[in-house]
Amino acid sequence: MHSGFVESDTAEQLLGRTHELLSDYRGRLEKIKSPLVSNEETWHTCALQAERIIRDCADSLRSGRADVRDRLIQQVEGLGVARATQGIDAVHSIRAGMILFDIVFDALGKAMVDSPAAFDGFQAGVRTLQQGIGRRLEAGAIGHDTYLLNTVREVNAASQRQLAREIHDHLGNHVSLALRRIELHELTWESSPDEVAVRIGAVKDTLTEALGIIRDLVTQLRRADREGTLESAFTAFLESMEITPSKVRIKVNGSEEWAPQDVLDEVFLVVRECLRNSLAHAEAEHVLATVDIAPYKLQALIEDNGCGFDVSEVATAGRANGIASCTERVELLGGTILFASAPEGTRVTLTIPLMDLPGDSVERAT
Structure with a gap:
């Protein structure tokens, strides 16, 4: 007292x-x-x-x-x-x-x-x-x-849309005009018909191929603005599990172009495992997952308001649980993952360095 x-x-x-x-x-x-x-x-x-x-x-x-x-x-x-x-x-x-x-x-x-x-x-x-x-x-x-x-991502998206407009409005218009002129010349040129036909045919093939490339570029640029590898994968996962956005919210920030595809694939598997654990074992009502991608590192945070668990006890209970698998995946990429849990909820944070630059041959830590 x-x-x-x-x-x-x-x-x-x-x-x-x-x-x-x-x-x-x-x-x-x-x-x-x-x-x-x-x-x-x-x-x-x-x-x-x-x-x-x-x-x-x-x-x-x-x-x-x-x-x-x-x-x-x-x-x-x-x-x-x-x-x-x-x-x-x-x-x-x-x-x-x-x-x-x-x-x-x-x-x-x-x-x-x-x-x-x-x-x-x-x-x-x-x-x-x-x-x-x-x-x-x-x-x-x-x-x-x-x-x-998000600011960087918006700037990149705006640049992509501008480039798509430039390709379509200027380059595409000029190529279409040149193709039309050649078609008109085909109707009027009478001298050396065989030679003219060969030359015009080759030009038409080239211009037609160029137009196809332009259409593909425009389509890819516009798709990159509205779709992301991780975001679309998470969306498909939630839809397959019939999970509503009010229960699980997932946000991917930054440009996925900064991370190698193998890193994105592993991060998806780790985050998906954490989401499954939160919903199946922690009986969480709300789960928030955020993935931040920068040129130098990738970070992810998964939080829920579930019943929590004893981290030390589960970590030593054998490799059947998801903690060992998640830890191995992250460590093989040279990253770290931390689990913190209490009766009020669980928090998982992972960090993966993105050190590979074009031309580098540095191997990730194993």
Whole structure:
């Protein structure tokens, strides 16, 4: 009872210093000329996240166990998008997170000195501080990268549509006109009919072939704008399982041209396995899968709100479960995959480096 009272008192002491800690936080950001304090609106969003982290730390001091409010963290993904639209690089959020960690850690340490009996609460508070900042940085980075990747994808799609118009309107029109003129000459030329016929026939064959190539190019360019290898494969999978979009949402960001086909194939199999596990074993009501493809790496995140499982127990239960198979597939591509599960849901993250460039012969790690 006494220990609980001390921890509660320590938590109130930390909460009572919130304004002081936020003031120190802003002062340090201003000192390094961080764009996160360039205007009141941006600072307000930054201060709100810091205040939530401090409150989570206080709650952990009271309970003696790490406790981070995950639902609030999910909102930070939208904040990452906002940072990207403002032109604020993710490195500024990382610097801010390091500064906030130092400030709150010192505050927790002072509270520990004032109340040595609250050591369990201090440990829980530090864990909450680390997890609260880390998860927010991760969520913000996902939102930031998603925005940039989608922007690149939109630019690529616009370029493809423009190229398709240019080919059709200009090159196609000129070739068609030349073909028509030759057809007219066939009707009027009377000298050397045999020679003219041979020459015109060859030109017509060439131009006809060129028109066929142009039509194929235009068709491929327009198809590339509306279809993706992964997206179409996932769509077919969901349709075959009669899974509604309200239950499972899948999003592919970036250009699939940046990843080799074998990587895309393996990622599809891994994500599909995770989706099946979420629906069949976790009894999840909602599943979200996001695949982000950049020129240098591919990342995927699969989250559900199912019943969760004991990762360590399942991982050692034999190779019949999907974890071993997924892990092997990702590691053979030189990547990493992490499983995190709790009664509130499961989270799978995988990262695969895309280091192969045209002309390279570097083999992936095996």
